Amino acid sequence: NRATPSIGYLFLAQILTNTKHKFVLTTNFDTMTEDALFSLQNAKPLIIGHTSLANYISVNNSIRPVIVKLHHDYLLSPKNTEQDTNTLPPEFKKNLTPVLEGVHLIVIGYGGYDTGIMDYLRETTSRKPIYWCCRDKSRLSAETKKLLTEQDFIVEIKGFDRFMLMLNAKLKHDPIIDLDNVEESVLVKNAVKQAKKYQEKLKELGKKQDIEDDELEALKVQLPTWWDYELQVKKETDPNKQNKIYQEGLEAHPKSFELFGNYALFLTNIRKDHDQAEAYYKKSLELEPDNAIVNNNYALFLTNIRKDHDQAEAYYKKSLELEPDNAIVNNNCAFFLTNIRKNHDQAEAYYKKSLELEPDDENANNNYASFLMNIRKDYDQAKKHYKKSLESKPNNATFNGNYANLLKGIRKNYDQAEKHYKKALKTEPDHANNNGNYAQFLFIKGEESQAQVYLDKAFNFADNHQDLLAELWFYRLAHCPDYRQQAIEQLDALLEMGVKSIGWDFSANIERAKEQGFEPIELLQQYADKISQ
Incomplete structure (x- = not known):
């Protein structure tokens, strides 16, 4: 338990993660190889530490390193007597043969004194050649000499660490340690990356809607001192008092990029003071x-508020370069690619990666569900991901509103749809999209007077959300005769700017307008197609 991997194991870890070579067969009971993988590459090997796991050895494994402990793990009935090692279990023989037929075996630090293993290697005539490494070939055991054939190689080396050093150099892998700046070394970067990841998890705990005061107090000692101000903001409901807390925090922690970034988010989402918000994003x-998240948040601001999509894309790309395995970054980049660039295939790849990294992330599940519904038309999978997002946050306004859209437009389950719309609007009455979508729902049901109320609210809160504005003006065109000419002018202007709401379904509105005598009905279909396609 106190042993640590020598430097050679770190080179081995690089080979196992950066090349096609994924297999280690060992008679050792220790955990040196897996420890090296965890510390250097943060890789998760498949450890075959017992005969009963032998069937999981596969030559087609191309993702995870596989460590096969031929004498078992030291915690799982280790085989350490002559009787134990006289034969190799048939389960190992059966599943190792395809591996040895497909890859060369490099033997290092093994004397060849296990009868079971040596007999098996001798019997496996279809194997690839062996590179048998030793310090002095004149001292090879008789059993080893008996095993090796003319197609095999004997390689004299000066020890495991020195051999792995040279093998690593031949493969031209990046240095493990940056001699000029140790903090830039892979080992340090991985440790810092892991620490930051868990720090983010702690912060997420502090943002839980139902967290208790005593839990917040317990969190304080786990997080940096600036986070205390974030916790105070969370407990306060008055935006003016929240603003004052942030300003006090920034005065106390003028070097906290996190606090500057969080204040920028507050100014964007709560105060709607976008010029001030941008100044704080830039300061952060x-x-x-x-920092990947800071770059990502500024990209979101540039997309949603400034509509400067080219600049936003540059910051999205930088955030991905900085942290390609960050679930939040992948999710937000996917959202940008599908909604702004219309690059749906690349967007889906990022959505899938985000969910692979964080399967329970509610935002990623919600966004991917909307993508599946509007772009892929895969409604069953969309429903699955919407429900997953609602499991985490059942009262979230956006999640309820989006799920209501699916229930309304695809499932025609109007009762359930209305239930989720009302829940969404109870949580967040000023949510522009939900007001607009509920207005659409009410127009479809023929409840025009109520629909007008929510439509007006949606216009009030829409700000510069142009895709939503296109939807709202369509509803006025279809259902509000007094607005007909103005609606046509506004829609033409939005379409001229290239505004779209890809995949949005206006068919039920057209049907209702037809019943109400709208003419020519083809006009509505033309606008619906221009907006949604």
Whole structure:
């Protein structure tokens, strides 16, 4: 338990993760190889530590390193007597043969004194050649000499660490340690990355809607001192008092890029003071230009508020370069690619990666569900991901509203749809999209007077959300005769700017307008197609 991997194991870890070579067969009971993989590459090997797991050895494994402990793991009935090692279990023989037929075996630090293993290697005539490494070939055991054939190789080396050093050099892998700056070494970066990941998890705990005061107090000792101000903001409901807390926090922690970034989010989402918000985003980036989340948040601001999509894309790309395995970054980049660039295939790849990294992430599940519904038309899978997002946050306004859209437009389950719309609007009455979508729902049901109320609210809260504005003006065109000419002018202007709401379904509105005598009905279909296709 106190042993640590020698430097050679770190080189081995690089080979196992950066090349097609994924298999280690060992008679050792220790955990040196897996420890090296965890510390250097943060890789998760498949450990075959017992005969009963032998069937999981597969030559087609191309993702995870596989460590096969031929004498078992030291915690799982280790085989350490001569009787134990006289034969190799048939389960190992059966599943190792395809491996040895497909890859060369490099033998290092093994004397060849296990009868079972040596007999098996001798019997496996279809194997690839063996590279048998030793310090002095004149001292090879008789059993080893008996095993090796003319197609095999004997390689004299000066020890495991030195051999792995040279093998690593031949493969031209990046240095493990940066001699000029140790903090830039892979080992340090991985440790810091893991620490930051768990710090983010702690922060997420602090943001839970139902968290108790005593839990918040317990969190304080786990998080940096600036986070205390974030916790105070969470407990406060008055935006003016929240604003004051942030300002006090920034005065106390003028170097906290996190606090500057969070204040920028507050100014964007709560105060709607976008010029001030941008100044704080930039200050956060000035303090920490290579933080993936800070770059990602500024990209979101540039997309949603400034509509500067080219600049936003540059920040999205940088955030991905900085942390390609960050679930939040992958999710937000996917959202940008599908909604702005219309690059749906690449977007789906990022959505899938985000969910592979964080399967329970509610935002990723919600966004991917909307993608599946509107772009892929895979409604069953969309429903599955919407429900997954609602499991985590059952009262979330966006999640309820989006699920209601599916129930309304695809499932025609109007009772359930209305239930989720009302739940969404109870949680967040000023939510522009939900007001607009509920207005659409009410127009479809023929409840025009109520629909007008929610439509007006949606216009009030829409700000510069142009895709939503296109939907709202369509509803006015279809259902509000007094607005007909203005609606046509507004829709033409939005379409001229390239505004779209891809995949949005206006068919039920057209049907209702037809019943109400709208003419020519073809006009509505033309606008619906222009907006949604």
